[in-house]
Amino acid sequence: MMAMAALKTTAPSAVMDILKELSEKRGEEVTAWMESRAMESGAPFYSSVDVRHAGYKLAPVDTNLFPAGFNQLSGAARSRAATRIKKRLMRYNEVSRVLVIPENHTRNVGYIDNLTALLSILREAGCEVELGSLAATDAPIEVVNSASETLREMPLARHGSLLKTGTGFCPQLILLNNDLTSGLPDVLRGVSQPIVPRPSQGWHRRRKSIHFEAYDKLAREFATAFAIDPWLITTEFHKCGRVNFGERQGLECVAMGVEKVLHRIRAHYERYGITSEPYVYVKSDSGTYGMGIMTVKSGDEMLEINKKIRNKMNVIKEGVQSTEVIIQEGVPTVDVVENAPAEPMMYLVDGHAVGGAYRVNAERDAENNLNATGMRFVGMCDEAEPHDDHAQRALPPCQFGALGLIAELASISAQREEYGESYSI
Amino acid sequence: MMAMAALKTTAPSAVMDILKELSEKRGEEVTAWMESRAMESGAPFYSSVDVRHAGYKLAPVDTNLFPAGFNQLSGAARSRAATRIKKRLMRYNEVSRVLVIPENHTRNVGYIDNLTALLSILREAGCEVELGSLAATDAPIEVVNSASETLREMPLARHGSLLKTGTGFCPQLILLNNDLTSGLPDVLRGVSQPIVPRPSQGWHRRRKSIHFEAYDKLAREFATAFAIDPWLITTEFHKCGRVNFGERQGLECVAMGVEKVLHRIRAHYERYGITSEPYVYVKSDSGTYGMGIMTVKSGDEMLEINKKIRNKMNVIKEGVQSTEVIIQEGVPTVDVVENAPAEPMMYLVDGHAVGGAYRVNAERDAENNLNATGMRFVGMCDEAEPHDDHAQRALPPCQFGALGLIAELASISAQREEYGESYSI
Numbered sequence: 001m002m003a004m005a006a007l008k009t010t011a012p013s014a015v016m017d018i019l020k021e022l023s024e025k026r027g028e029e030v031t032a033w034m035e036s037r038a039m040e041s042g043a044p045f046y047s048s049v050d051v052r053h054a055g056y057k058l059a060p061v062d063t064n065l066f067p068a069g070f071n072q073l074s075g076a077a078r079s080r081a082a083t084r085i086k087k088r089l090m091r092y093n094e095v096s097r098v099l100v101i102p103e104n105h106t107r108n109v110g111y112i113d114n115l116t117a118l119l120s121i122l123r124e125a126g127c128e129v130e131l132g133s134l135a136a137t138d139a140p141i142e143v144v145n146s147a148s149e150t151l152r153e154m155p156l157a158r159h160g161s162l163l164k165t166g167t168g169f170c171p172q173l174i175l176l177n178n179d180l181t182s183g184l185p186d187v188l189r190g191v192s193q194p195i196v197p198r199p200s201q202g203w204h205r206r207r208k209s210i211h212f213e214a215y216d217k218l219a220r221e222f223a224t225a226f227a228i229d230p231w232l233i234t235t236e237f238h239k240c241g242r243v244n245f246g247e248r249q250g251l252e253c254v255a256m257g258v259e260k261v262l263h264r265i266r267a268h269y270e271r272y273g274i275t276s277e278p279y280v281y282v283k284s285d286s287g288t289y290g291m292g293i294m295t296v297k298s299g300d301e302m303l304e305i306n307k308k309i310r311n312k313m314n315v316i317k318e319g320v321q322s323t324e325v326i327i328q329e330g331v332p333t334v335d336v337v338e339n340a341p342a343e344p345m346m347y348l349v350d351g352h353a354v355g356g357a358y359r360v361n362a363e364r365d366a367e368n369n370l371n372a373t374g375m376r377f378v379g380m381c382d383e384a385e386p387h388d389d390h391a392q393r394a395l396p397p398c399q400f401g402a403l404g405l406i407a408e409l410a411s412i413s414a415q416r417e418e419y420g421e422s423y424s425i
Numbered sequence: 426m427m428a429m430a431a432l433k434t435t436a437p438s439a440v441m442d443i444l445k446e447l448s449e450k451r452g453e454e455v456t457a458w459m460e461s462r463a464m465e466s467g468a469p470f471y472s473s474v475d476v477r478h479a480g481y482k483l484a485p486v487d488t489n490l491f492p493a494g495f496n497q498l499s500g501a502a503r504s505r506a507a508t509r510i511k512k513r514l515m516r517y518n519e520v521s522r523v524l525v526i527p528e529n530h531t532r533n534v535g536y537i538d539n540l541t542a543l544l545s546i547l548r549e550a551g552c553e554v555e556l557g558s559l560a561a562t563d564a565p566i567e568v569v570n571s572a573s574e575t576l577r578e579m580p581l582a583r584h585g586s587l588l589k590t591g592t593g594f595c596p597q598l599i600l601l602n603n604d605l606t607s608g609l610p611d612v613l614r615g616v617s618q619p620i621v622p623r624p625s626q627g628w629h630r631r632r633k634s635i636h637f638e639a640y641d642k643l644a645r646e647f648a649t650a651f652a653i654d655p656w657l658i659t660t661e662f663h664k665c666g667r668v669n670f671g672e673r674q675g676l677e678c679v680a681m682g683v684e685k686v687l688h689r690i691r692a693h694y695e696r697y698g699i700t701s702e703p704y705v706y707v708k709s710d711s712g713t714y715g716m717g718i719m720t721v722k723s724g725d726e727m728l729e730i731n732k733k734i735r736n737k738m739n740v741i742k743e744g745v746q747s748t749e750v751i752i753q754e755g756v757p758t759v760d761v762v763e764n765a766p767a768e769p770m771m772y773l774v775d776g777h778a779v780g781g782a783y784r785v786n787a788e789r790d791a792e793n794n795l796n797a798t799g800m801r802f803v804g805m806c807d808e809a810e811p812h813d814d815h816a817q818r819a820l821p822p823c824q825f826g827a828l829g830l831i832a833e834l835a836s837i838s839a840q841r842e843e844y845g846e847s848y849s850i
Contacts, residue, residue, distance in 0.1 A: 026585070028587065028595070029585060029586050029587055029617040030617075031518065032586075032587065032597065032617040032618040032619070033586070033617040035517050035518060035520065035597070035598075035618070035619050036617065036618060036619035036620070038517065038619075039517065039619040039621060040619075040623055042467045087515050087516045088516055090512050090515060090516070091512045091513055091515070091516050091775065092460050092463065092464065093456065093460060093777075095460065160451070160454060161454050161457075161458070161650060162453065162454055162457065170453075172457065172460070173460075190650070191461075192454040192455075192457040192458040192461065192650070193457040193460070193461060194457070194460050194461035194463075194464040194465070195461070196464060198465055225586060225615070225617070350516065352518075419843075
């Protein structure tokens, strides 16, 4: 039995040093292990993973199966994405006609730039693509990206069990870039063509707590196989059902959950001599757009929140009310881009990291959720496209390998969420 | 709502006519639907499916995840297998070094011919391959095929979590052609490299009843989507736990199960005016080598079986005792090859049918299990390699499409066995 690798210092490079050493000494085993897990369960078609790096730990805090932001990726990252998509589709019977179903908030130029990039990646992968809108009824919806190009989102029509667009385009694959917060629309029910991600992975059914349970299980297997302390790559969390912030119902459960998670974090902090004050995030267990996330340092704080905050916690995308809550260990970010706190967002195709970007927010601090007003994106160091201005722009060092590894664990876990305990090799 | 397609006659071509019509009228939908299910759950690396065709129905009766008999496949079928393997492996990180772990009964020339064919298919797929034996200790085991070629099965060794062979060959993929009846050997425990099929799919854990539950669910979804009577592609079955034929324990449960299944078959026979006498197979719920399978026509018959038959039912591969039993609807085969009863065996890679062969047994009749003394294999009609001697040799007509469809449903189901009820889209 090998000794478990634990932090030796709490320096900003502590966990990166451990992961770097693992990669140098047992890289072949790590690669084989990851392939093995990907082959077992498969991996999501695409995903983005928000990772937080605290120096003493590196852990995913959100895994998105309907990623936006492909426009943030470098040219090299986009090419890697195209190659992965091509390989994934090649496995099936010459699937090349792909219909992309986007979100319905069509005026967000950033999102339309994402669609532009995604379509271009799919075309580079050899696909014939169309956009199909759940909102368009008779006529196509035209949207304009930041380069003033017009994208047409076509209305959808059913022909028996086949989904086609108004142009008669009959896709062989339906790629959702719409997270189904409002549920699976009728036009997609009973469709013969494959839909990825699986409709059951939409935010109308998916729960963060189930994701983090699946991640925790896989990350602990990884930590056991490679003799590292699992806390270095996971977060403590707790779930509360039936919370209504507006009506002040269920806040006691949240307050107790906050204390429970803080208690566990304190034990880890003591082990490692980490002196900062622990905190947690309280957020909806279903998907959000960065809305309704609180940073909390005690259970009492939770009971004392005022009406303004309670209303903020009740505002969930498309009016769905928050009823389940996850309390997750807060990971203060050590990454800084141009003097502002930053967090890495990794992009994956078929479970493999293809690129990344930093979410930067000068209006927030290292403890906050950065997915909020004031955020912007800065390209991540990329072996295939070195940044000449790296030092000048004060970007974090190139850590794509370690960030990619953690993101890949999170992405594969997302594919395992549904199977729960029945998933065992 | 479309009317459900049901048998119009009980002619030998009845179910084939329905499937042919479906393929002609809704072929594009069928292809899309199958791709959709394969993308949802993935499919086994390889498999063989024993199908029985009774004229009035076409259903799988056994799905093998560790197929032998690749030597029975035509050249065109082997090339299709190689292409599928190449596509499947391409999806991962340049996996090309493959270790094949065969069964331990090394003197069976037919099985060694199978290994020879499998290695040649893998090489055609671009793989570097070695055989690694679970039985070899220090020195390689040499086995000889029917062409007098020698195959070397190398001893295995662990280097940390990596599995290598005595030659230092470090595979990127471990392909089991050993069905793990005796359980997962220590040398394969905690191995980093991917192992396919998943070790949990070995016969030490797999159960036929769970396979047929998964098949039943998927086949009923198919039948609903395409408006055909599900009984035309499924079998009735029932499971009994804790049966010891040697000690006459649990036979009452089996007898009652036999009556229950016969009762259900009679109702179907009445619906369709099928006049033959219904029967069932009683077999171990775990894997066998064609041993321990009884053909039974009443519950009483089960209670009256003599010692000789009881002993035969107790002989399971490698001495594992039969404790769980499945009672499955008997499907009399309508297929005849050179005047002897025959049943189609379909071979699949990654969930796609690549070829087939007929198992022929002149010592048995149309109701019997043909996997017994006297069996031989005859190549199946193959669009890419037409048999000029087709008519002369009295082979069944070319039914690759319909046989492949049913086998693909069975193969995809096999990948879904573990998830049980939690598997839902």
